[in-house]
Amino acid sequence: MDNLDYPALGFKCGLEIHRRLKTKKLFCNCETETEETPKSEIKRKLRAVAGELGEIDPAALHELGRGKEFVYKIYPKSSCLVEMDEEPPHSANSDALGISLLVSKMFSAKIPDEVLFMRKTVIDGSNTSGFQRTAIVGLDGKFSTSQGFIGITNISLEEESCQILETRDGETVFGLNRLGIPLVEIGTAPDIKSPAHAKETAEKIGMLLKSTGKVMRGIGTIRQDVNVSIKDGARTEIKGAQDLKMIPELVRQEVLRQLGLLKIKKELENRGFKREEIKIIDATSVFKNTASNILRGKEIYAAKIEKVSGLFKEKLNDFRTLGNEIAGYARAKVKVKGIIHSDEDLAKYGIEKEFDELRKILGAKDADLVAIVAADKNMAENALNAVINRVNALLDGIPKETRRALQNGDSEFMRPLPGAARMYPETDVAPVEIPRAIIQKINLPETLDKKLARLEKEIGKELASQIMASDYLDIFEEISGKYNVDKRDVAAFFTNTLPNLKVRENIDADKINENVFMEIFALLQKGRIQKDKIPHIILQNYRTGKSVSEIIAAAPKISGKEIEDVVKAVIAREKTDKINVIIGEAMKELKGKASGKEIAEAVKKVLGK
Ligand SMILES: [Zn+2]
Structure with missing residues (x-):
């Protein structure tokens, strides 16, 4: 239940x-959708260059604190010298540019006269060049939702970064296959009214x-990244919401977290807390003979x-205490396992006695x-300095930061919010002029309202x-437009059969090539396969890599007479005349060699119905 009054809280969300x-x-x-494995690799140490504007922003500084070497895996079809940053970028892909302009037009955004690529500093190693290329293709657009218009501040065309394949000590391994895939980025104005509205907005943009x-x-x-703030709070960017369904919870938990931090700020002021410096002592001897297995014999440092x-046990939201939050902050800076503090249940660790002694040594009062x-x-x-820095910053209220979305709807600290001084012009890519006549010629797709009415x-x-919300909307439209098959069968396949196969047979349906679907429905149109054979064909294709025609050709042929024999045997064995039972058993026996329809016909014939 959500009992928060979002307008009263000064809720802002984009x-x-x-x-x-x-x-x-x-x-x-290079290709963008291959299933290749890497064939070689290169090793780089990224130079810590400041942006050409001179200033290193806080996000960049944060990364600099962690000296790293980068390994890049090379994929023959999906990476070349451009991805390795050994050859300048070619001119921007015209298909990608065209799609991004279409998107801009769909959102009624103002398209610039010239598309100019910029460099955005990225020093985490995910771009071999040390920057990401991005260009604005639309500004100041809008679209409608059930709660009114949502403004679109910018639409950009940019390149995807490398994905991390592995992190080991002081080394990160990236894949070059993903680097340079075109992305369209859509940024909304903070016009979203509530957590549920955030989901609706994301869903509509997706459609x-x-x-x-x-x-x-x-x-x-x-x-999908969500920006959230409340009155007296600060903009937090939560990155990586994979599932639409999680968005409302992510937003709500972030509002609670900001409210919690504001409450703690007030409490600190009431207690007369002033920014502190801490004195760190070596406490190894205190824990020398501790009962705690995780601490015994370890080097240990302490501070008050x-x-x-x-305050560290105060809950910020449904999932985290202030202690969790601060420990997460320290962990993002220093790879330490555990920070244990006196607001925790010390009996759980068996270290109450040791903490009593520490209090004496440190001269710590009850407060x-x-x-x-x-x-x-x-x-x-x-780590302890990171803790005190974060505690001191509680007096400032909410820090502007980038957080990582967690599965449960909570989020954790990633890094400070990047500053704005990160962009400078990409001189290797020529600007692209966009004549107005070209924009006028872009045909908009059917509107969502019209599409829904037609599909209904x-x-x-x-x-x-269901199909409108499905990721397979476009391939559904393509198949049902191209082949003379029952559109309901096609829709049911993508919204029901395929998701079921995903769960039941544990297959990654994203890996199935669209041509497989096209081929199957082409054969269905010709009557070469039966509808109920489709799951079997999909599974065979997925597991063996055989083509659809190979699978069908390999399917054992069976005559009507043979099916009837199986049906007769089933009836004799099961001693029943219940048609569904007989069909079910016969299907098991025939293992896909005959369709449900063929078996049903045989049963009717045998039973004389
Ligand atoms: Zn390439």
Whole structure:
């Protein structure tokens, strides 16, 4: 139950949505949808260059604190010298540019006279060049939702970064196959009214993008970031909401977290808390003979923080306490396992006695909190200093930060929010002029309202709303437009059969090539296969990699007479005349060699009905 009054809280929320386009790479001719394995690798150490404007922003500084080497895996079909940053980028892919302009027009955005690519500094290694290329293709658009218009501040065409394949000590391994895939980025104004409205907004943007028929589908092809703030709070960017369903919970928990932090700020002021510096002591000897297995024999450092006792166990939202939040912040800076503090249940660790002793050594009063870290001196000092820095910052209210969405609807600290001084012009890519005549010629797809009304007529209300929300909307339209098959069968396949196979047979349906679906429905149209054989064919194709025609050719032929024999045997064995039971048993016996329809006919014949 949500009992928060969002307007009264000064709730502000906007979305940033990234979606991959179904084209080749943005700045070279490499493939974007392959199942290749890497064939070689290169190793790089990224130079810590400041942006050409001179200033290193806080996000960049945060990454610099963690010296790293980068390994890039090379994929023959989906990476070339451009991805390796050994050849300048080619001119922007015209298909991708065209799709991004179409999207801009759909959102009634103002398209610039010239598309100019910029460099956005990225020093986490996910771009070999040290920056991401991005260009604005639309500004100041809007679209309607049930709660009024949502403004679109910007639509951009940009390149995807590398994905992390592995992190090991001081080294991150990236894949070059993903680098350079075109993305369209849509940023909304903070016009969203509530958590549920955030979901509706994301869903509608998704449908509009899908209705172009030119965006990729599946996990990873879409990224949804949510920006949230409340009155006296600050903008937090929550990254990586994979599932639409999670968006309302993410937003709500973030509002609660900001409210919780504001409450703690007030409490600190009431307690007369002033910014502190801490004195860190070596507490190894105190824990020398401790009963705690996780601490015994470890190097341990401790500090007291005055006047904050009790606050670390305050709940910020449904999932995290202030202690969790601060530990997460320290962990993002220093890779320490555990920070234990006096607001925790010390009996659980069996270290009450040790903490009593520590209090004496540190001269800690009841109102003071004591924290320990088990790590070497340098790491422990960094971790405890991160803790006190975060505690001191509580006086400022909510820090502007980027957080990572968690599965349960909560989020955790990633890094400070990047500053604005990150962009400078990409001189290797020529600007693209966009004549007004070209924009006028762009044909808009059918509007969502019209599409829904048409589909409701064609396949009924329920299937229509399901297929509209489905990732397979575009391929459904393509198949049902191209082949003379029952559209309801096609819709039911994508909204029911395929999701069921995903769950029951544990297959990754995103990996099935669209041509497989096309081929299956082409054969269905010709009467070469029966509807109920489709799951079997999909599974065979998925598991063996055999083509649809190979699978059908390999299917053992069976005569009507043979089917009848099986049916007779089943009736004799089961001693029943219940048609459903007989069909069910016969199907098991025939293992897909005959369709349900053929078996049903045989049963009727045998039973003389
Ligand atoms: Zn390439």
